Amino acid sequence: MAIRPAIVGVGQTYHRSKRPDVNIGELCTEAVRAALEDAKLPPEKIGAFVVGNMELFEGRYMQDMWQTDFVGAVGKPLIRVTTGGTTGGTLASVAFEHVASGMFDLVMAVGFEKQSEGDTRAGLKTVADPLWNRWQTTGAIGYFARVATFYIKETGAPEDAGSRVRLRLARHAARNPHAHLRMDLESVDQVMKFPYLIPPLRQSDMCPASEGACAIIVASEETARKLPRKPVWVDDWTSVHKEMVYVRGGRHSTADLEMAADRLFRRNGIREPMKDISVAEIYAPATWAELEWLEAYGFCEKGDAWKLEEKGQFHFDGPFPVNPSGGVVCTNPIGATGLIRVAECALQLRGDAGEHQITRKPTRGFSTAWGGSGWTVAHLLSADGL
Amino acid sequence: MEEREERLSQERIMEIRYRWSAGPYLGRFLAELRDKGKFYVVRCPGCERFLLPPRIVCSTCYTRIPEYPDGWIALSGRGILLDWQRVIYPQMDPETGEVRDEPFLHGTFRLDHDLLFVHYLGPADLDEGRLQEGMKVEMVMKPQEQREGKVTDIHYFRIVED
Amino acid sequence: MASGEAFVVEGKLRVPYDNWYGTLASAFFRELRDHGKIRGIRCPACEKVYMPPRSVCPRCLGTLSVWVDLPPTGTLQTFTVVHYDYGQYYQPMKPPYLLGIIRLDGADTGLCHLLGECHLLGEVEQQELAPGLRVEARFREDRKGNILDIVYFRPIR
Structure with missing residues (x-):
């Protein structure tokens, strides 16, 4: 560079x-x-x-x-x-x-x-090829219902795993004055009362x-x-496109997320992501995706994210804070959403996040954006004076 | 500005017509589907993958794919049900601006050569309760006179009883 | 499909929108709708009067908030005749029709397309039109709160 x-x-x-x-x-x-x-x-x-x-x-x-x-x-x-x-x-x-x-x-x-x-809903449908699969798309909700289905099937996660993620994000969002949904959610049972959009995906699992x-x-x-502000250094960034609906036939795949994180981590000598990175602001439009994608990025083993969630590992005051802003599930102005991830990471690394400031010492931040069912953008930031 | 002042907006409908060229590969695929009810895939001469739908170049090995009929293979139309979702929230059709609110079933099917395909699972009165992963399915075409040269000329996939 | 024959799929997009004017432009259109009055806004830094009004100065990003009442009269800067018909959703009426750029008396904008007031011209023969022509707004009876509450500008007879 x-x-x-x-x-x-x-x-x-x-x-x-x-x-x-x-x-x-x-x-x-x-x-x-x-x-x-x-x-x-x-x-x-x-x-x-x-x-x-x-x-x-x-x-x-x-x-x-x-x-x-x-x-x-x-x-x-x-x-x-x-x-x-x-x-x-x-x-x-x-x-x-x-x-x-x-x-x-x-x-x-x-x-x-x-x-x-x-x-x-109409806008998202026009993303699909009108000659091939525009008629069949069900937008983001259909996609993430499948993510939830696959996650449960492949990892044995319980039905309430998504609701636990939402509970954490709600608690984070309540501390973030900029967040959109700042709901007072207190228990998993309370979250489980939200209606289904497409089972097993509930309204509470999906971004607004x-x-x-x-x-x-x-x-x-x-x-x-x-300049007067403490700078937040941009160490590296990348983007990955994967092969679209053709061939995959709509089969769910996280190849783009895996490739993007792997590339950044390898280029920057990050061997133990959860140790080397102190905060992650990831673009996951649904709770279930947050679990699956933490695994895809390589932060934990496949099938472990829901268990770590149950242990409270991803809380803003926990050992590996994920989306201390409340994440995409609580705030999603789409064209700004990926940029908010970067901005929130920068605030954390500066120590200026206020009420939702992580308690762990901020060193490096990882932010992502995701879209079109097959594209990941990822950034690696670091705090000044490391 | 005082807080309670009336705020104005402008409602409008944007309507634009398009003519999409399908090209010799997808065009041929759609024509064969419409005219003969045949569902074609191609095999990449470079990496030997099967590609659905047929197209001009393999997206991973960049080999040029021959035009019909070289290397084009008609699938049997039969396969296995992998998973399904009941779409219960209202969908807006961007072609009409209308909201479709009746629920429907989407299935993912494994077709010949391990190709995966998502389509409607039918018929409309299908009992969802008896669906199981691994059930045999087959493609049901719309009657000839209703076909338009679109993928939806395939009416739905139905469960085949053993 | 014979070789060389093109397979074309007809399709369309038809999507509803509801675009918000925002606080400042809402006030402008309420005034137009309820009282048939046109107002501009003055930049406190450069003293220019913007019509249509805007809330943010494009140069210093400062807030503009000083309203200026404008008369319904102005000067034609330039004009054109629209013949091409490109559909009911995008044109205020069936072509042909006349469009002019009008600088209202007391306003500083109107000279350029991006900031200016391009509007319909009526009750006028094309031969009469020339830059400098004095025009006035004719307001709609049942005003709805959009720019077509001014039906057109016509020459002051």
């Missing part, structure tokens, strides 16, 4: 199922102002912008054209990135690449979603449709050292 990038500012809106008080541009401005304030930078210092959201969800194309005025990018380089569910993760990767290339000193990435403006935005500011090492 030519130039070492650092995250020097993060900002996000609060997240709700509906934000009728602001239009899309104004929603982005909220996150941008928060990030600038966090970095203590005036807007004119930012050299380039990367913006993004889901296609089709709000029914406005060339969203970048309308966002420019609202993120402070008039007259500056700006590109739009839209890679489905991974959009937020890719926004961060592209901002890192802008800085690593030596082209820019300060780059801002902005992701947003305003899901109530369109129909997410949120509206919100997130922005991060990335600087070169030289610039980062001069």
Whole structure:
């Protein structure tokens, strides 16, 4: 890597199922102002912008054209990135690449979603090939119902394993002022009362449709050292596509998650992920996926995640905190979701996460984004002064 | 701004028409399905994998796949039920903007050559309670006059009693 | 399928949307709907009056909140005739129709397409149209709270 990038500012809106008080541009401005304030930078210092959201969800194309005025990018380089569910993760990767290339000193990435403006169910279906399988898709819920089915079958996890994950995430979200669903859930039994969407997947297992935005500011090492915030170093990042529905025939596979984590861990000398990494903010849109994917990333053996969950290992004050923000299951403004993972990781590594700050000493962070049933983006961050 | 002011929005429908070119591989697959009820796969001459649906290049070994009929193999239409889901939450059809709220069954089937395929499990009055992994299934085509050259020309897969 | 024959699948997308104006633009459209009045917004830094109004200054990202009442009269900057028919969902009426960029009296925007007020022109012959023509807004009787509450701009006779 030519130039070492650092995250020097993060900002996000609060997240709700509906934000009728602001239009899309104004929603982005909220996150941008928060990030600038966090970095203590005036807007004119930012050299380039990367913006993004889901296609089709709000029914406005060339969203970048309308966002420019609202993120402070008039007259500056700006590109739009839209890679489905991974959009937020890719926004961060592209901002890192802008800085690593030596082209820019300060780059801002902005992701947003305003899901109530369109129909997410219809939007997600159009991801599928109209000539082959668009008719058969059941969107994210169908996909994650299968994840749950497979997980139970393959690991012998009990029916309440997903609900235990939700209970942890609810407790985390209750401590995070930015989280969307901050429900007061106290017991697994209480979570198990939520209705099924597609058995064994319950409503409580699935992420909400949120509206919100997130922005991060990335600087070169030289610039980062001069700024007031403690920098969070970006050590590495990658993305993996796997072969899509063809051949697999819709069979569930976690190959993309395995490859992405394995590549990052190997390149960075991480041999015991749970020891070497102090916090994970992973993009898992459903509770069951969180369990399965912790195993796929290599944090624990196959079939062990639900057992570790039962022992409370993944709590924010536990030995290996997973999604101390409350995760995607509590907040999902899709185009921002992957970027929120990066931003939350950065806050943890800076020690600025407030009520949901992990108690373990923050050293390295792992954040991911996932989408399109076959694409993973992963980032490895580290705290300053390690 | 005061808190309780009326907030306005604009409701609209976006409707766009498309003409998707299926190309010589998927086009041939769909035509054979519609006209003869035949379900074709191809075998990659490079890595010898079976590819469903047929396509121009193997996505893992990058070998060019011959056009019909070289290396095209019609499946028997029979297979094994692997798993199934009852889809009970409402689905919006992006082609019509309408919400379909009646539940339906989706199955994953293992077809010839270990190929996996997801489709409707039917008929509509199928008793879900008696479904078991490993049951034999077979493809049921729509009547000839209802076929449109789409994968949904396969009406559903039904359970075959031993 | 004969060799060389193309297999084409007809399809479409038809999806409903509900886009929110946000707090500031909602106030603008309520005023237009309820009182038939047009308001712009002044940037306290550069003194420019934006019409249509916006809540964020694109340069300094500051908040704009000083409303300015504007008259329904203005000057035609430029115009065009739309002949091409591309469907009921995207056009305000069946072509042909006239579109003009109008700078309202007292507003600073209107010169450029992105910030300006491009609207329908009516009660006018095409030959009469020329930059500099003085025009006024004709308001709809049953206003609904969108930009077509101004039916069109017509020459001041």
